[in-house]
Amino acid sequence: MLVYPALFDQGEKYIFVTFPDVPVAITQGKDVHEAYSMAEEVLGLALEDQNEFPEPSSVDEVQKNNPGKTVALIGIDLAAYRRKYHSKTVRKNVTVPEWLNNLAASEQINFSQTLTEALKEKLGV
Known part of the structure; x- marks a missing residue:
């Protein structure tokens, strides 16, 4: 502050x-x-x-x-x-291993939401 x-x-x-x-x-x-x-x-x-x-x-x-x-x-x-x-979203390209992509897709994981949550946790915000 x-x-x-x-x-x-x-x-x-x-x-x-x-x-x-x-x-x-x-x-x-x-x-x-x-x-x-x-x-x-x-x-x-x-x-x-x-x-x-x-x-x-x-x-x-x-x-x-x-x-x-x-x-x-x-x-x-x-x-x-x-x-x-400044909360508008921006498009990001990410690369993940194919096996991880397939597993996440089968579990219907939302990549954008997961990445956002992980970044917030990593940054402490």
């Missing part, structure tokens, strides 16, 4: 959300609930392809540098985010 402080700034019609430590993560919402939800989503989008993550600033420092704005911590579980937004 990654957690970053976000700035919530009430405008005339929308609440604008920015992340001082992740400048590309910018969003808005019509109300606090929508702004918070959009903040989680944009944080995931900004960080999903990263291997290294910026060090989060302290809430106190962010608040001190941004008087008049509300600071809240936003957390993102990147594994859950990737499962939610």
Whole structure:
């Protein structure tokens, strides 16, 4: 779980959300609930392809540098985010011994399902 402080700034019609430590993560919402939800989503989008993550600033420092704005911590579980937004299936060619293929076919084993289950177990997800 990654957690970053976000700035919530009430405008005339929308609440604008920015992340001082992740400048590309910018969003808005019509109300606090929508702004918070959009903040989680944009944080995931900004960080999903990263291997290294910026060090989060302290809430106190962010608040001190941004008087008049509300600071809240936003957390993102990147594994859950990737499962939610990148779960389309892809075709893979695999090679298995003929005897194993025949045995699996006779037992009506679904190769795609079995491979997916095995990969999840192997990867611990």
